Amino acid sequence: MALLVRRLSSNAGARWRKVGSGKGLPRSVGADRSAAARLAAETYTVRTMALVPPRTYRRGISSTAARKDKVNMTFLEDDGTEIKVEAELGATLLEVAHENDVELEGACGGDLACSTCHVVLPKEYYDKLDEKEEEEDDMLDLAWGLTDTSRLGCQIKVTRDLEGMLIKVPEDSMDMS
Amino acid sequence: MRWVRSSARLGLRAVSYKSAAQGLKHTPPLPTCVSARTAGTAIQRPTATDVSAGRPLRVCVVGSGPAGFYVTKYLLKEEAELGCEVVIDIVDRLPTPYGLVRFGVAPDHPEVKAVQNDFDQVASDARVSFFGNVCFGKDVSAAQLSELYDVVVLAYGAAGDRELTVPGADLEGVFAARAFVSWYNGHPDFAHMSEEFAKALASSDTVAVVGVGNVALDCARILAKGANALKGSDICDHALDVLSSAGAGLRRVVILGRRGHVQASFTMKELRELTKLDGVACLVRQEELELSRTPASLDELKTARPKNRIDALLTKVADGSDSVSAEAKAVEFRFLVGLSDVLPNNSIPNRVGAVRVERNQLELDEATGAQRAIGSGVKEVIECGMVLGSIGYRCLPVHGVPYDERNSIIANERGRVQGVPGMYCSGWARRGPSGIIGTNITDARSVVAAIVEDVSSKQLALGDKAESRQGLRNMLMGGQDGAPGLRGSGGTKKKVQVVDWDGYQRINRDEVARGAMKGKPREKFVHVEEMLSIATAVGDEE
Numbered sequence: 001m002a003l004l005v006r007r008l009s010s011n012a013g014a015r016w017r018k019v020g021s022g023k024g025l026p027r028s029v030g031a032d033r034s035a036a037a038r039l040a041a042e043t044y045t046v047r048t049m050a051l052v053p054p055r056t057y058r059r060g061i062s063s064t065a066a067r068k069d070k071v072n073m074t075f076l077e078d079d080g081t082e083i084k085v086e087a088e089l090g091a092t093l094l095e096v097a098h099e100n101d102v103e104l105e106g107a108c109g110g111d112l113a114c115s116t117c118h119v120v121l122p123k124e125y126y127d128k129l130d131e132k133e134e135e136e137d138d139m140l141d142l143a144w145g146l147t148d149t150s151r152l153g154c155q156i157k158v159t160r161d162l163e164g165m166l167i168k169v170p171e172d173s174m175d176m177s
Numbered sequence: 178m179r180w181v182r183s184s185a186r187l188g189l190r191a192v193s194y195k196s197a198a199q200g201l202k203h204t205p206p207l208p209t210c211v212s213a214r215t216a217g218t219a220i221q222r223p224t225a226t227d228v229s230a231g232r233p234l235r236v237c238v239v240g241s242g243p244a245g246f247y248v249t250k251y252l253l254k255e256e257a258e259l260g261c262e263v264v265i266d267i268v269d270r271l272p273t274p275y276g277l278v279r280f281g282v283a284p285d286h287p288e289v290k291a292v293q294n295d296f297d298q299v300a301s302d303a304r305v306s307f308f309g310n311v312c313f314g315k316d317v318s319a320a321q322l323s324e325l326y327d328v329v330v331l332a333y334g335a336a337g338d339r340e341l342t343v344p345g346a347d348l349e350g351v352f353a354a355r356a357f358v359s360w361y362n363g364h365p366d367f368a369h370m371s372e373e374f375a376k377a378l379a380s381s382d383t384v385a386v387v388g389v390g391n392v393a394l395d396c397a398r399i400l401a402k403g404a405n406a407l408k409g410s411d412i413c414d415h416a417l418d419v420l421s422s423a424g425a426g427l428r429r430v431v432i433l434g435r436r437g438h439v440q441a442s443f444t445m446k447e448l449r450e451l452t453k454l455d456g457v458a459c460l461v462r463q464e465e466l467e468l469s470r471t472p473a474s475l476d477e478l479k480t481a482r483p484k485n486r487i488d489a490l491l492t493k494v495a496d497g498s499d500s501v502s503a504e505a506k507a508v509e510f511r512f513l514v515g516l517s518d519v520l521p522n523n524s525i526p527n528r529v530g531a532v533r534v535e536r537n538q539l540e541l542d543e544a545t546g547a548q549r550a551i552g553s554g555v556k557e558v559i560e561c562g563m564v565l566g567s568i569g570y571r572c573l574p575v576h577g578v579p580y581d582e583r584n585s586i587i588a589n590e591r592g593r594v595q596g597v598p599g600m601y602c603s604g605w606a607r608r609g610p611s612g613i614i615g616t617n618i619t620d621a622r623s624v625v626a627a628i629v630e631d632v633s634s635k636q637l638a639l640g641d642k643a644e645s646r647q648g649l650r651n652m653l654m655g656g657q658d659g660a661p662g663l664r665g666s667g668g669t670k671k672k673v674q675v676v677d678w679d680g681y682q683r684i685n686r687d688e689v690a691r692g693a694m695k696g697k698p699r700e701k702f703v704h705v706e707e708m709l710s711i712a713t714a715v716g717d718e719e
Contacts, residue, residue, distance in 0.1 A: 107295060107615055111288035116615045138445040141483035142613055 071163050075102040078171035089160070093119060093153035093167060104169050110154035112136060115143035117153035120168040126151070128161045145170040233262035233304075234632060235645040237326040239313045241269040242276020243614045244332035244604020246296040247621035253302060258629050264304050266326075266646055268317070271365065272309040272676040272708040273684060274300065276334060278614070279701075280364045283395045284412035285402065287698060292614055300678055306646055308653070309676030310709065316653060316673045319577030323599060325645045325652075327637065328628055331578060331587060331594065331602040335570035335610040341387060345519030346566070350377040350529035354392050354567035361399060361416035363701035365708075371415045374563075375423040377529070380522065381562025382428035385532045387516050388567030389434035389441035394451060396565050397430040397508050401457045411698045427506070431559055433532070434512040435550045437469025437539055438491050439477055439484055441512070442611070448487060451508050452494050460509040461495040468513050471539045473548050513537045514557070515550055519564055531560045570610035584609060592624035599637055601628060650675065680712030687711050 070086040075097060077083065087096040094117045097104040105116035112135050121129075126149040132140075136155050140146060153167075236252060238245045249265050256263055273279060275293055282289045300307055311317060313333060322329045338353040340346070352374075359367040360374065378384070384400055386393045399407065404421030434441055452459040466488070470478075478485050491510070501507060514534040522530030534557050537550040572587065574580040579588035579595045586609050587594055587602045594600040603624045604617050631637040653673040676684075684702060692699035702708045 105615070105618055107292040107618070108288050109291040109294060111291055113286065113288035113291065114613070114615050116618060134449070135446070137486070138449060141445050141486060142615070144619070146482065 071158050071160060073158075073162060073165045073167060075100070075104070076166055076168045077103050078169055087158040087162075089158050091158050093117075093151075093156045093158070096158060097153060097167075097169075102169065104153060106154060108154075112139060112152070112154065115139045115141075115152060118143040118145075118170055119151055119153045119156075120145075120147050120170055121149045121151060122166055123149050125162060125165045129156060143170075231261070233264045234259055234328065234639070235326045236263060236265045236328040236330065236628075237322050237645070237649070238265055238267045238330045238332055239322070240276060240332035240334055240604070240606070241267050241274035241296075241300075241307070241309075242332065242334055242604065243278060243292065243296075243617040244334065244606070244620065245269075245276070245330070246274075246299055247617045248330050248332060248603050248624055249305060250295070250299045251621045251625040252628065253299070253304060255625060255629050259632055262304070264306075264646065266306045266308055266649060267300070268308045268311045268313060268322075268649075270310070270312045270333075272705060272712055273681060274307060274309065280359050280362045281392075282362075283358075283399060284362065284410035285398070285407060287410065289614070307676070307678040307681060308649065309681055309712075310674055310705070311653060314575040314577075317649070319575065319597075319600070321652065322649075323597065325648045327599060327639050327645075328632075329600045330624065330628075331575075331600065331606050332604045333572075333575070333606050335572040335585075335605040337571035337573040337585075338566070339569040339571055341516065341519075341564070341566040341568065343516050343518045345521065345529070346564075348519055348521055348529045349373070349527055350380065350522075350562055351519055351564040351566065352377075354386070354388065354396050354565045355570065357396055357565055358392060361412050363413040363415075363703045365703055365705045368413075368415065368703035371419050375419045377563035378419065378423040378427060379562070380525070380528060381530075381560060382426050383559070383561040384427065384430045384563045384565065385559060385561040386430060386432045386565045386567055387532075388569070389432060389438075389443055389510075389512075390567060390569070391443050391447045393432055393565070393567035394443045394447040396567060397432055398447075398451055398454065400424065400427060400430050401451075401454055401506065401508050403427070406455065409696055411692065411701065413701055413703060414695075415703070428504075429506070430508045431561065432508065432510050433514050433516060433534060434510070435515045435537060436513065436548065437471070437474055438466055438488065438510075438512050439469055439474040440539075440548060441487075443487075444613075445483060445487055445490070448490060452490065454508070456506060458498075458501040458505045458507040459494050460498045460501060460507050461491050462498070462511070463492075463495040465510075465512040466491055466495055469539065471541070471548065473541045473546075474539065513539070513550065515552060517552075517556060520558065522562070529562060529564055531558050532564060533558050570605065572606045572609070592620070592627050593631075598631075674709050674713070676709065676712040683714060684708050684711050 069089050071089060073085055073087050073096070075083045075085065081103075083100055083102050085096055085100040085102075087093075091099075092110060094104065094106045094110050096102075097117070098106065104119070106114075107116040108114040110117070112133075118140065129151070132151070132155070136152050139152060140150055143150060143152075147170075150170075156162075238249055245267055249267060252263055252265060267274070269276075275296060278290055278293055278296070299305060313319075313322075313331075319329070338355050340353060341351065345351075356367055356370060357374065360370045384397075386397050399412075400420075403424060404417045407420070408417060478488055511534070513536060515537045517533045517535045519529050520531040520533055522528040535552045536555040536557070538553055539548040540551045541548050571585045578600075579597065580586075581588040587606050589595060589602050589607055592601050592603055592607055594602055601624050603620045605611075607620065607624070628637075632639075653675055655672045685699075688699040688701055702711065
């Protein structure tokens, strides 16, 4: 039952502040390799919420040979499940999520016509990304639980800069009277 | 008899459940049925002693719009939690699925319709069956479905309108926005209205749209864009014909908001589109924005990012509005003007000639914190030949389903229909007509949670149900032991011609083929009889 218990929250208080400027194109990497190897070798722990039984996933992680074109990331689902993935360079976060069975919708299929692939990023990674297009901001306006570091997963392409990123899938909340 | 699917579709699913089911990410491949999601948990496939005594949970979803499809999608994922297989029959009044994705989403928003791909995968799941052309409340009653199924989820939306009630609202040329939208989108119930819209558009160069939601903006945009800009979309030919002839003289669409821009319910994407139309100016009056910025509105602007960005865009548009020539084709926003009455055309007295509006002011209702519009007595007449009332939809009551009169929704508590165990509701029928497609996801998840909770806690007694799917089929189509459908009551015993998913696929293929010849994504069939004859055509299966 735990899977189904979702905290209801309101985004009424969500404020928006423009953060940073789009810094940096993807850096080519060598330095990240060791971090990647370390992360991949790590036995990760799964953070759980009170009612969620601990579960461990490791999907899409392949041999080291393929790692050159892959970037390690972790999705944190709204029920506390962590899913570690190896993301292909150039793929969008939405594609990566779907390939790895992460509970992220994407109703419009990545066409910037809905906000169902809303993700929350750590500020240090958010700041590395290119600025949002205004169309993305327009759709984010409709997202639940908007934060200062919210993005749409369909608009973010995997680069080496994103090695080690923790991607939070926000909880749904409901505004039902 | 199993519902046999087209071989291509079947093959896809048989080979790779998962890859074919991007949308159904956690759908367990039956019958081994331990989903990836639960692989690490202790949840096992059911045994004969489980909740359901080893038989599937039989579910009927009424309505195949986003509300119905998202409930289906999420319920299919919960087999492990339910401890049993789930089979779901989706009933729709029309032979075609997708509800407002087909008949509401504007033809120039094909990207929004992409959600159909997701729904297609849900409908193609072997556990799901589609019953098109079956009208709930007419062909089959609430009581009959309750009898046949363990769980009934009502997701039939809001098929009624909040209508304009001012004097003159019954004049010819006054329509509900739904009629206009449904007409250009090819809803069979509105396909006959071309002549009425043509007459209205030909009678004046101005259209007034009453209301400031996204439906109002859709109507304004489609009218302002005109036939040329829409001809590559899936807008119906009958609408293109009218827009290119009677609609060619259109010069102005006036959007009337009773309250201020801060209270308006349209969203940024739709607003921005109106400001960027080719050859169409967007007009906003700075003084009306200023009037709207009461202390309470300013408070709201401070905390709500979407409203704040809309305020900024409207202000920018208002800055540029003065330099637009009065002759230019334009969409004009008017805020804080309430519709007083609709006035007749001078030469054709039974037809609309103008709307009279009253300048409103905002007054804070201390009790609710909401701001009301209060008339100031200052009036203005705006000439127009067509009025579209876009002030909201209403869920209609259905016999046998408890109805909440005050809110015009199904009487429910968090999706559980009041006083009817095993009956649930989702989408607009549950919460009222607001929100975007994605809102139904949240809605669906919570109603699915309620169902799982009720089944697991045995709140929901699973009686001795016969084979529900066959039972429904018999009831509708008059099988061997089937009772006649309600439609045939009165001794005629007329059978209902059910359109299954294969039938819809035939309609779909033909629509796409018709469209391809005209450079459109599809040309919809707009008559049910036509759809039915195509749906039952044989010999075109691969």
